[in-house]
Amino acid sequence: MTALQLDKINKIFGQVHVLKDIDLEVSEGEFIVFVGPSGCGKSTLLRVIAGLEDATSGSVRIGARDVTATPPAKRGIAMVFQSYALYPHLDVEGNMALGLKQAGEAKAVIAERIAMAAQMLSLADYLKRRPAELSGGQRQRVAIGRAIVRKPELFLFDEPLSNLDAALRMATRVEIARLHRDLGASMIYVTHDQTEAMTLADRIVVLRDGRVEQVGAPMKLYNDPDNQFVAGFLGAPSMNFLPAAPLGAKGATLGIRPEHLAVAPDGPLKGTVTHVERLGGDTNLLVTTDSGQTVTVRLFGQHDHRVGEALSLGYDPARAYAFDAEGRRLRG
Amino acid sequence: MAKARHNPLNSVAAHAALLTWTVIALFPVVVILLNSFKTRKAIFKEPLALPDAESFSMIGYQTVMKQGDFFLYFQNSFIVTVASLFFILLFGAMAAFALSEYRFKGNMLMGLYLALGIMIPIRIGTVAILELMVQSGLVNTLTALILVYTAQGLPLAVFILSEFMRQVSDDLKNAGRIDGMSEYAIFFKLVLPLVRPAMATVAVFNMIPIWNDLWFPLILAPGEATKTLTLGSQVFIGQFVTDWNAVLSALSLAILPVLVLYVIFSRQLIRGITSGAVK
Numbered sequence: 268m269t270a271l272q273l274d275k276i277n278k279i280f281g282q283v284h285v286l287k288d289i290d291l292e293v294s295e296g297e298f299i300v301f302v303g304p305s306g307c308g309k310s311t312l313l314r315v316i317a318g319l320e321d322a323t324s325g326s327v328r329i330g331a332r333d334v335t336a337t338p339p340a341k342r343g344i345a346m347v348f349q350s351y352a353l354y355p356h357l358d359v360e361g362n363m364a365l366g367l368k369q370a371g372e373a374k375a376v377i378a379e380r381i382a383m384a385a386q387m388l389s390l391a392d393y394l395k396r397r398p399a400e401l402s403g404g405q406r407q408r409v410a411i412g413r414a415i416v417r418k419p420e421l422f423l424f425d426e427p428l429s430n431l432d433a434a435l436r437m438a439t440r441v442e443i444a445r446l447h448r449d450l451g452a453s454m455i456y457v458t459h460d461q462t463e464a465m466t467l468a469d470r471i472v473v474l475r476d477g478r479v480e481q482v483g484a485p486m487k488l489y490n491d492p493d494n495q496f497v498a499g500f501l502g503a504p505s506m507n508f509l510p511a512a513p514l515g516a517k518g519a520t521l522g523i524r525p526e527h528l529a530v531a532p533d534g535p536l537k538g539t540v541t542h543v544e545r546l547g548g549d550t551n552l553l554v555t556t557d558s559g560q561t562v563t564v565r566l567f568g569q570h571d572h573r574v575g576e577a578l579s580l581g582y583d584p585a586r587a588y589a590f591d592a593e594g595r596r597l598r599g
Numbered sequence: 600m601a602k603a604r605h606n607p608l609n610s611v612a613a614h615a616a617l618l619t620w621t622v623i624a625l626f627p628v629v630v631i632l633l634n635s636f637k638t639r640k641a642i643f644k645e646p647l648a649l650p651d652a653e654s655f656s657m658i659g660y661q662t663v664m665k666q667g668d669f670f671l672y673f674q675n676s677f678i679v680t681v682a683s684l685f686f687i688l689l690f691g692a693m694a695a696f697a698l699s700e701y702r703f704k705g706n707m708l709m710g711l712y713l714a715l716g717i718m719i720p721i722r723i724g725t726v727a728i729l730e731l732m733v734q735s736g737l738v739n740t741l742t743a744l745i746l747v748y749t750a751q752g753l754p755l756a757v758f759i760l761s762e763f764m765r766q767v768s769d770d771l772k773n774a775g776r777i778d779g780m781s782e783y784a785i786f787f788k789l790v791l792p793l794v795r796p797a798m799a800t801v802a803v804f805n806m807i808p809i810w811n812d813l814w815f816p817l818i819l820a821p822g823e824a825t826k827t828l829t830l831g832s833q834v835f836i837g838q839f840v841t842d843w844n845a846v847l848s849a850l851s852l853a854i855l856p857v858l859v860l861y862v863i864f865s866r867q868l869i870r871g872i873t874s875g876a877v878k
Contacts, residue, residue, distance in 0.1 A: 319773050340779030352770035356792055369779035413778075425770075 269328070270295045270421055270453035271316065276325035278311055278477075285311050287477040289325070293421075293455065298447050301457045302464040302500070303474035309457045310425060312474070316455065317423055318342050330420050340369065345414035346423040349430060351406045353398040353413075359385075360394040363413045370417075377416075384412040387446070404435045411446070424456040428463060440466060461501050465489070473497050495594035498522050504551060507562040509536075511589060518589035518597045525551070525565035527586045530572075534581030536562070540572055554580065628854065635659050635847035642843055659844030662835070663852065666845065671824070672831035677856060679741055679827060680809050683748035684802050690749070691756025691801065692764075692794070696786050698757070699764040700772070710761065716754030721747065722814060732819055739822035747815050752805040763797035764790060799864040806864075810857050828853050 271293040278286040285308045301309040314320040318339035326335045334342045367377045385391045388408045428436045465485045473480040481493045492498035504525045511521040538556035552564040589597040634642045641654030737743040775785040816830040832849040835842040
C-alpha cells in the first residue's frame with residue numbers, strides 16, 4: 268500500500284520558486300531519505316508533507332486520505348526536529364504524553380504507550396526529568412519517543428542528528444535503523460549528510476534547486492547515477508570529474524570514483540601527489556595532473572606515497588561514467 | 600580576559616562604581632523616608648539627620664490617615680496599575696505573536712503602525728481623549744485611566760515582545776502544532792513562558808510611569824472616589840502652605856507597593872526557564 272503520495276507539489280515564497288513539480292510515491296514501511304545541498308528545498312518539502320507549510324499547488328495523500336487541507340495534528344504523522352523542540356516546562360513523560368492527551372486518548376493507553384517507548388529507547392530512568400536536565404543524546408531520544416507514542420502512519424525526521432557529536436550520531440543512526448526494523452513504519456528522513464542517506468535509506472531522493480534529480484536505492488544511485496550532480500553528491504570522497512576529450516572518452520566530462528583510480532606505471536593520467544591522507548584502513552591521495560586538474564585517489568590499506576612524488580594513474584573505462592555538457596549521463 | 604577578571608583592582612573599581620551609583624540612586628528615597636518620621640521643625644533644621652528621641656514624630660502619617668480616604672486612593676492606584684499592566688502584557692504579547700509568527704499582507708506596515716506610538720506622546724491627545732471619555736460617560740471612572748494607560752503602554756510592549764518572540768524556536772511551535780495544540784495553547788503554554796523575561800521588562804518599564812502619573816488622574820478621574828495615590832497626595836501641597844510631614848509620609852507609603860511589584864517582576868527577569876528547550 269502507498270504510505271505517501273505527492274502529486275505535482277509546488278511551493279512559491281513570493282518570487283522564489285522553492286519546490287518545482289515534485290512527484291513521489293512512498294510504499295508502506297519504506298525508509299525514504301531526502302538529501303541535497305542546503306537550500307535545495309528538502310526541509311520545505313518535509314514541512315509541506317507535515318502540513319506546517321501549505322503547498323502552493325499539488326496534493327498530498329497520506330495512507331488512503333487526501334490531507335492537502337488537513338491540519339498537521341490530524342495527518343497521522345509525527346515529526347522529530349533538529350533542535351529536539353522539547354517542551355521546556357514538561358518532564359519527559361509529559362513531553363511524550365502531550366500529543367496523546369490532545370487527541371483525547373485514555374489514561375491507560377497513554378501510560379502503556381509511554382512505557383513501551385521508554386523501554387524501547389531506554390528512557391525509563393528519566394521519565395520525571397525536565398529537558399534541561401538531559402544530555403543532547405537523551406533529548407533526541409525523548410524527541411523520538413514523543414514521535415513513537417503517537418503510532419503515526421508516517422514518521423518525519425528533520426536532520427535529527429545534526430546537533431549531536433560524531434560518536435553519538437553513529438549510535439543514534441543505528442538506533443533509528445533498528446527502530447525502523449522494529450516498528451516497520453514508513454519514515455521520511457531529511458539530511459544533508461550523505462553517509463546518513465546511504466546507510467539508512469531504502470530509497471534516496473536527491474533534490475537540487477527544488478527538483479528531484481533522481482530517486483532510487485542507495486547502491487543504484489551510487490552505481491548508476493542519472494547525472495553529474497547525483498554522481499558527485501553521493502560518495503566520499505566524491506567522484507572525480509575530468510574533461511573527456513584528452514582521455515579519448517565520449518561526452519564532455521568523464522567521472523571516475525576515487526576508488527576506481529589506481530597507481531599504474533603506464534596509466535594515462537600523469538601527475539604529482541600534493542597531499543596524502545592516511546586513515547589506517549584507507550589512504551587518500553590528492554594528485555594534481557599535468558593538465559592542472561586535482562583528482563582524489565582512494566587506495567585501500569596503507570601505502571607509502573609522499574607529497575611531491577610523481578606517478579601515473581590508470582582506470583578501468585568500464586567503471587567510468589560519461590556525462591554530456593549539461594551534466595546528463597550518457598549510457599551504453 | 601579571564602586574567603583581567605581576577606584582578607582585585609578591577610574588582611574594587613567595579614564595586615566602587617556600582618556602590619557610588621547605588622548611593623546616588625537611593626539618596627532621595629532615604630531622605631524622604633528619614634524625614635517622614637521627623638517633626639516639621641527638624642525637617643527644615645537638619646534634613647539629613649536621623650530622627651532621634653526629640654525630633655521623632657509620626658504626625659505626618661497621622662495626618663495622612665486622617666485626611667481623605669488614603670486607603671481608597673491606594674486601592675485605586677493599585678487597581679489601575681495592575682489592570683493596565685495586565686492588558687498591556689496580554690494584548691501586547693498577542694499582537695507581537697501575530698506579527699512575529701504569521702505571514703500576512705501588511706505585516707510590516709502593521710508593525711510600524713503599532714510601533715509609531717513610541718514616538719508620539721499620548722498626552723498630545725489629552726483634549727480628544729477627554730472629549731471621548733465625556734461622550735462615553737467614562738469620566739471619573741478607573742476604566743478611563745486603565746484604557747488610556749493600556750493604549751500608552753502597548754506600542755513599546757508590541758515592539759519589545761515581537762523582537763523576543765522572533766527568537767522563540769520555530770521547531771518548538773511546530774512540535775506543538777503536530778501534537779495538536781491550538782494556536783492559543785501554543786501562545787499561552789509554549790511561547791509566553793519563554794518570553795517571560797521580556798514580559799517582566801515591559802511590565803517594569805510601564806509600571807512606574809503609571810503608578811506615578813498625575814496628569815491623567817487629574818484630568819480624567821479627579822473625583823473623590825477615583826483619586827489615585829499621586830493625585831490624593833496633592834492635597835497636602837498647597838499654593839501657600841505645604842504640609843511637608845504629610846507629603847513625605849504619603850510618598851514613603853507610595854513607594855511600598857511599587858517595590859513589591861518590582862520584586863515580583865525582577866524575579867521573573869532573572870529566572871531562566873528556557874535552558875534546555877532547544878539546543
